[in-house]
């Protein structure tokens with residue numbers, strides 16, 4: 625028997641559908657970002673503030689014709705290789721057991737493909753492994769032992785990633801954790817200078833994105849994640865849509881800061897989609913920070929004014945030539961390189977002042 629829609633039901637269905645229309649209509653009606661002609665896009669690289677050398681390298685290579693993905697991965701390798709950077713690659717702060725576990729992801733605009741590794745041990749360049757996941761497998765994310773075996777199979781050398789400096793900071797954290805265990809808390813007035821600088825739970829990560837003359841984008845995020853985390857904890861950095869995202873038609877976004885807050889809003893994806901709706905990189909970034917702020921209700925995570933008490937930043941590179949760094953709190957900067965040179969610029973802030 626053919627089911628026919630009565631006129632009454634038809635009208636009802638039409639009304640229900642049109643109730644959802646204003647938002648769609650608004651998104652559709654948003655003016656498309658104005659874009660330069662192919663070949664005329666402004667070559668540019670942006671990164672978190674720890675990436676000044678990285679953007680310089682990425683920009684230089686992209687300007688000379690290197691593929692943006694290869695360029696941004698080479699750029700973050702500078703920090704992954706640096707023993708003095710305590711938040712990325714070799715020398716990163718370890719998990720609560722004293723073992724360094726790294727997260728990284730890459731995303732390529734033209735192919736819209738991504739690759740990632742999480743909780744990877746013993747390999748200092750997780751960004752390179754993530755790139756190979758993307759280029760040589762049908763998968764997007766490999767974790768833990770599987771990621772390590774994949775890296776080994778590809779000839780990566782295993783090494784101890786815990787430096788003496790990171791070990792001392794971790795040991796101090798362990799010794800001063802609790803009065804109820806058998807560790808003696810070291811006296812404050814006799815602290816190793818390496819340790820004295822790192823009270824609390826330091827965080828850090830590098831995100832780097834680049835665009836070439838043809839408007840092709842790529843980005844990477846790499847980190848040792850939250851220091852002293854529970855083994856196996858995966859942050860936002862290797863999660864596509866959270867730690868980074870690119871839509872070659874629109875732009876890219878990547879993050880540093882409290883991964884758990886970002887994961888619950890998939891902010892990088894959301895920000896790029898807001899750019900599709902016509903928002904500038906800066907306004908899209910501030911809007912996702914506003915969402916994070918609104919969704920933060922756990923009293924543990926709020927300051928005395930009821931605002932998030934943690935840090936979170938996004939770095940946005942728009943295809944139309946705009947770019948921005950945005951932060952929940954200031955002061956905050958990000959790195960950018962283009963034909964005006966490599967420099968640090970101020971992030972736009974959701975809340976003024978320090979958290």
Ligand code: ASP
Nearest residue numbers: 827828829849859881883
């Ligand atoms: N977003 C990183 C994570 O949560 C840490 C950071 O950027 O500080 O693992």
